[in-house]
Amino acid sequence: MAQDVHCIIGASGQLGTEMALSLKAAGERVVLMDIKSPSHDGILDLPFEQTDVCDLQGLAHRLSKHNVSHVHHFAAALSARGETEPQWAWDLNMRGLLNVLEIAAGVDGLAQVFWPSSIAVFGPGSGAWAAQDGHRLPGTVYGISKNAGEQWCNWYHRHRGVDVRSVRYPGLIGTHAPPGGGTTDYAVEVFDHLNDAEPYTCFLAEDTQLPMMHMDDAVLAITQLMSVPRSALRCTEAYNIQAMSFDPATLFAEIRRHVPNFRYRCAPDFRQDIAAGWPGALEDSMAREDWGWKPTVDLPELVTSMIAARKGQPQLSQPT
Ligand code: SER
Numbered sequence: 001m002a003q004d005v006h007c008i009i010g011a012s013g014q015l016g017t018e019m020a021l022s023l024k025a026a027g028e029r030v031v032l033m034d035i036k037s038p039s040h041d042g043i044l045d046l047p048f049e050q051t052d053v054c055d056l057q058g059l060a061h062r063l064s065k066h067n068v069s070h071v072h073h074f075a076a077a078l079s080a081r082g083e084t085e086p087q088w089a090w091d092l093n094m095r096g097l098l099n100v101l102e103i104a105a106g107v108d109g110l111a112q113v114f115w116p117s118s119i120a121v122f123g124p125g126s127g128a129w130a131a132q133d134g135h136r137l138p139g140t141v142y143g144i145s146k147n148a149g150e151q152w153c154n155w156y157h158r159h160r161g162v163d164v165r166s167v168r169y170p171g172l173i174g175t176h177a178p179p180g181g182g183t184t185d186y187a188v189e190v191f192d193h194l195n196d197a198e199p200y201t202c203f204l205a206e207d208t209q210l211p212m213m214h215m216d217d218a219v220l221a222i223t224q225l226m227s228v229p230r231s232a233l234r235c236t237e238a239y240n241i242q243a244m245s246f247d248p249a250t251l252f253a254e255i256r257r258h259v260p261n262f263r264y265r266c267a268p269d270f271r272q273d274i275a276a277g278w279p280g281a282l283e284d285s286m287a288r289e290d291w292g293w294k295p296t297v298d299l300p301e302l303v304t305s306m307i308a309a310r311k312g313q314p315q316l317s318q319p320t
Pocket of ligand 1: 078079080117118119120142169170171172181182183184185
């Protein structure tokens with residue numbers, strides 16, 4: 001049987017970089033695609049195709065050229081940037097996903113597709129603790145695109161037999177690549193400002209609780225979800241997954257245990273309204289039951305790992 005070939009679309013972004021490093025470390029065959037070149041040293045030796053995911057023919061040609069069997073489709077505009085460039089964000093997020101799904105459903109097809117959904121599918125009214133089938137009325141272009149994307153995944157699975165799987169990610173925090181244009185980005189950005197002369201300025205209010213996750217667990221979720229038989233999965237949209245929830249004040253207090261002189265101030269901007277519409281945590285029992293979801297990194301470990309990475313010390317995912 002031919003070996004699986006994994007393609008990461010959006011390989012130069014935050015989650016794409018981490019997934020590429022993980023698949024490479026596992027000895028998998030990996031092809032990277034993005035509109036911009038990868039910059040992380042650890043993946044520069046992997047084959048790379050400059051690709052616009054909105055170009056169906058170009059994407060199909062490159063996937064076929066590399067005999068790709070598994071696609072991890074991460075290319076997307078996040079919530080904050082999506083509000084400033086709504087048409088562009090909608091086109092990228094929807095056309096990109098539809099192109100991948102259409103190729104997956106084609107004659108040569110794909111064995112599996114992973115596509116991330118988000119906590120942004122929930123809107124005001126979903127409650128502090130959003131249920132798997134909780135009320136969804138997204139308040140952002142990003143959230144609308146993720147909500148519609150989930151319905152498209154469901155449609156392509158039921159009507160075209162595509163094995164596409166998804167989870168609703170919270171804010172993702174890792175060291176290998178920065179996020180860009182998200183509402184949860186402060187929780188990564190702050191680690192670049194621990195020793196600044198001026199206090200770090202946080203763009204959310206200090207009591208804004210949001211669900212968050214270390215990158216190791218984000219990658220673990222993909223690995224676990226993609227490994228189980230399709231018949232084990234009751235959800236054909238996207239699974240809620242929960243790791244930890246905190247507000248800026250709690251994160252910054254944890255940082256102060258390592259950096260006593262760290263100072264901050266909060267100056268909420270338009271991203272506060274986005275965050276205010278999101279749940280503080282997700283109820284994830286279906287993911288735990290169906291495919292064994294269980295996060296491994298808590299807040300103290302996350303902060304220790306992020307600070308160690310900034311000092312060039314080994315991180316959680318690296319053997320010590
Ligand atoms: N991290 C994303 C954002 O802030 C949420 O999925 O837009």
